[in-house]
Amino acid sequence: MKFSDWISLSPSNILRWTPAASPSSSPVPPPVFSPEISSSQVEDEPFMSPAHHHELKQQLDQYVDEPAKSSKKKNSEENKSSFVIEMEPKSEGSTVVLAWEDLCVSVPSSSSSKGNDRVIIEGLNGYAQPGEVLAIMGPSGSGKTTLLDALAGRLPSNTRQLGVIHVNGRKQTLAFGTSAYVTQDDTLTTTLTVKEAVYYSALLQLPDSMTTSEKKERAETTIKVMGLHGARNTKIGGWNIKGLSGGQKRRVSICIEILTRPKLLFLDEPTSGLDSAASYHVVNRIAKLSRQYRMTVIASIHQPSSEVFNLFHNLCLLSSGRTIYFGPVSAANEFFALNGYPYPTMTNPSDHYLKTINKDFDEDMEQGSGGKLTTTEEAIYKLAEAYKTSQIFQQVKLQVSNLCKREGGILEKGSQASFLTQSVVLTRRSFLNMHRDLGYYWLRLGAYIGLGLCVGTIFLNIGTSFGSIQARGSVLLFVVAFLTFMAIGGFPSFVEDMKIFGRERLNGHYGVAAFVVGNTISSVPYLLMISLIPGALAYYLVGLHKGYQHFLFFALLLFVCMMLVESLMMVVASIVPDFLMGIIVGAGIQGAMILNAGFFRLPNDLPNPVWKYPMYYISFHRYANEGFYKNEFQGLQFPNNQIGGPSTISGEEILKTIWQMPMGYSKWVDLAVLFGMVVLYRLMFFSIIKLSEKKKSSSCLNR
Ligand SMILES: Nc1ncnc2c1ncn2[C@@H]1O[C@H](COP(=O)(O)OP(=O)(O)O)[C@@H](O)[C@H]1O
Numbered sequence: 092m093k094f095s096d097w098i099s100l101s102p103s104n105i106l107r108w109t110p111a112a113s114p115s116s117s118p119v120p121p122p123v124f125s126p127e128i129s130s131s132q133v134e135d136e137p138f139m140s141p142a143h144h145h146e147l148k149q150q151l152d153q154y155v156d157e158p159a160k161s162s163k164k165k166n167s168e169e170n171k172s173s174f175v176i177e178m179e180p181k182s183e184g185s186t187v188v189l190a191w192e193d194l195c196v197s198v199p200s201s202s203s204s205k206g207n208d209r210v211i212i213e214g215l216n217g218y219a220q221p222g223e224v225l226a227i228m229g230p231s232g233s234g235k236t237t238l239l240d241a242l243a244g245r246l247p248s249n250t251r252q253l254g255v256i257h258v259n260g261r262k263q264t265l266a267f268g269t270s271a272y273v274t275q276d277d278t279l280t281t282t283l284t285v286k287e288a289v290y291y292s293a294l295l296q297l298p299d300s301m302t303t304s305e306k307k308e309r310a311e312t313t314i315k316v317m318g319l320h321g322a323r324n325t326k327i328g329g330w331n332i333k334g335l336s337g338g339q340k341r342r343v344s345i346c347i348e349i350l351t352r353p354k355l356l357f358l359d360e361p362t363s364g365l366d367s368a369a370s371y372h373v374v375n376r377i378a379k380l381s382r383q384y385r386m387t388v389i390a391s392i393h394q395p396s397s398e399v400f401n402l403f404h405n406l407c408l409l410s411s412g413r414t415i416y417f418g419p420v421s422a423a424n425e426f427f428a429l430n431g432y433p434y435p436t437m438t439n440p441s442d443h444y445l446k447t448i449n450k451d452f453d454e455d456m457e458q459g460s461g462g463k464l465t466t467t468e469e470a471i472y473k474l475a476e477a478y479k480t481s482q483i484f485q486q487v488k489l490q491v492s493n494l495c496k497r498e499g500g501i502l503e504k505g506s507q508a509s510f511l512t513q514s515v516v517l518t519r520r521s522f523l524n525m526h527r528d529l530g531y532y533w534l535r536l537g538a539y540i541g542l543g544l545c546v547g548t549i550f551l552n553i554g555t556s557f558g559s560i561q562a563r564g565s566v567l568l569f570v571v572a573f574l575t576f577m578a579i580g581g582f583p584s585f586v587e588d589m590k591i592f593g594r595e596r597l598n599g600h601y602g603v604a605a606f607v608v609g610n611t612i613s614s615v616p617y618l619l620m621i622s623l624i625p626g627a628l629a630y631y632l633v634g635l636h637k638g639y640q641h642f643l644f645f646a647l648l649l650f651v652c653m654m655l656v657e658s659l660m661m662v663v664a665s666i667v668p669d670f671l672m673g674i675i676v677g678a679g680i681q682g683a684m685i686l687n688a689g690f691f692r693l694p695n696d697l698p699n700p701v702w703k704y705p706m707y708y709i710s711f712h713r714y715a716n717e718g719f720y721k722n723e724f725q726g727l728q729f730p731n732n733q734i735g736g737p738s739t740i741s742g743e744e745i746l747k748t749i750w751q752m753p754m755g756y757s758k759w760v761d762l763a764v765l766f767g768m769v770v771l772y773r774l775m776f777f778s779i780i781k782l783s784e785k786k787k788s789s790s791c792l793n794r
């Protein structure tokens with residue numbers, strides 16, 4: 092049959108999908124979409140207690156249709172096989188049924204033709220149910236990630252979404268932290284070992300009602316489930332440290348998200364980078380978990396082997412954002428065969444489907460049945476149209492509308508650990524990361540010691556001559572300006588931290604406040620170290636104001652300044668998350684502030700608009716400089732070399748007349764102002780993240 096002849100057929104003439112045994116050896120029998128199922132049809136799983144059996148029956152009565160039931164047959168066979176996931180009571184709480192109707196996502200066209208949006212996915216219908224794994228397949232660029240993002244409520248702000256998504260029969264979009272999502276790229280703390288990463292994550296996410304040893308055990312089991320036992324003590328590694336392989340990192344990412352056995356799990360290409368055996372085991376174990384814990388799993392997947400393919404319950408096949416097929420995996424072969432694309436024997440069915448619908452390398456391809464030639468685009472069109480008119484599509488629509496009508500529980504937010512636990516765990520984790528990451532503080536410590544020695548030797552034994560007044564001013568300004576400026580060196584490491592925080596926050600592991608607390612407390616010992624050691628070197632070599640109280644104030648002020656710069660860079664990172672741009676922006680801001688410190692231009696000479704008001708009052712260097720100068724000069728006497736004047740000149744006089752400092756308040760006030768600024772900047776960081784979070788979730792809801 093020619094393609095054109097085929098198009099002209101009336102719907103009644105079109106070959107339709109009918110339930111029949113799949114040509115593959117799939118153990119899943121053909122689907123019959125009956126919403127009800129009698130309890131006698133439910134089979135026992137060998138590892139199930141009677142209480143669980145009863146509970147499962149109830150859940151099945153509510154949700155499960157025939158394909159799910161048939162998958163249970165399959166499960167009972169599989170459960171006899173090698174790996175049995177730990178027996179634990181199923182967690183209480185509602186399951187998640189996801190259904191979507193006419194889902195479309197588009198982005199504004201970048202070209203000048205305004206109003207013509209580029210459609211990424213178009214009119215998708217489908218559903219995902221507890222205990223089942225839905226596979227989304229399609230050539231790269233077909234919209235798999237976009238579909239997952241739309242369902243998880245994570246579409247970027249430049250997209251427009253139409254259609255409805257029902258979560259447990261409620262018309263809603265999933266918000267922050269309501270589901271677990273393993274994204275396509277792995278964002279992990281590179282300095283931690285697999286065991287540490289998973290264990291800390293377990294502590295962060297699991298409820299306080301579980302004991303620490305139970306959480307540890309859960310982490311260990313999950314590591315085993317993902318086949319990472321052999322690599323548990325290996326560091327994850329990144330661009331600077333060689334650690335895990337790509338496939339192992341993938342599995343660590345999955346591990347972290349399945350720790351809580353989430354009710355709804357999105358996986359974007361979980362098997363990329365894995366060998367075929369690892370892919371099989373990973374998908375098999377996820378499928379087992381999903382059945383055991385009644386998890387709803389949606390995974391996009393590339394190139395599954397036949398064995399992996401048969402582990403899925405439903406298949407959503409996309410090409411250029413359109414549905415080619417949505418329905419039971421076992422019926423896909425039938426559908427392709429009836430529409431003229433039977434898969435050749437000895438081929439992997441998924442390979443065949445993808446080959447049939449990948450138009451990126453468009454060439455004429457041989458049509459299975461008649462040996463006539465047709466282009467891939469025509470094949471896609473033909474299959475998409477055939478699907479729309481098929482009986483299976485009607486059944487999917489019916490199923491979707493049935494699921495939409497059943498109102499269930501509201502989905503709860505992710506982590507159940509208390510704020511205190513989260514803060515303590517984050518502090519510990521962050522402390523360890525800072526300890527192991529050379530770039531965070533150690534390199535800076537080295538550079539600061541070097542600079543401390545430079546300053547110390549250049550201004551060695553500064554003395555109390557009249558000329559030392561200017562020299563003291565320069566030393567102190569250099570310390571406050573340069574040492575704080577170099578805090579930018581730790582920015583790339585902080586941006587890495589922010590990326591991990593972004594992923595964990597989206598998945599609801601913990602909140603912004605816990606992150607801020609953890610980051611603040613963990614950095615204190617390092618900041619003390621990098622301000623005390625180089626500070627002492629410079630202070631005593633130069634021979635600044637004698638007396639330990641003066642040195643302690645000097646070190647304390649340096650420490651608060653370091654903390655303040657870190658806070659400023661946090662705010663920068665929350666606005667410009669790219670590290671190169673962040674460094675440039677941060678350096679620019681600090682450069683402008685240093686100019687207002689009252690050294691390069693004396694306070695009275697600063698132009699009133701902008702530089703005096705408000706910059707002189709905003710610039711933290713001004714307060715830092717004031718504090719350092721007051722600490723240094725107050726109480727010292729210098730010889731006066733001006734003719735006609737008194738023989739000595741006091742430190743207070745110098746501060747007032749030479750440095751033009753306001754003397755109405757003490758150095759402690761400057762310290763307090765700086766400390767207040769630390770708090771203010773950290774609150775600003777907190778508010779920016781919170782606001783962007785709110786904006787994002789409300790824009791998702793209002794789409
Ligand atoms: N936010 C976006 N803005 C512009 N184009 C996008 C956006 N998201 C996705 N796309 C485009 O949509 C297509 C599908 O992308 P994606 O869903 O990532 O594909 P897949 O995951 O199937 O490989 C790609 O061509 C991609 O360039």
Ligand SMILES: [Mg+2]
Binds near residue numbers: 235236237275359
């Ligand atoms: Mg993708």
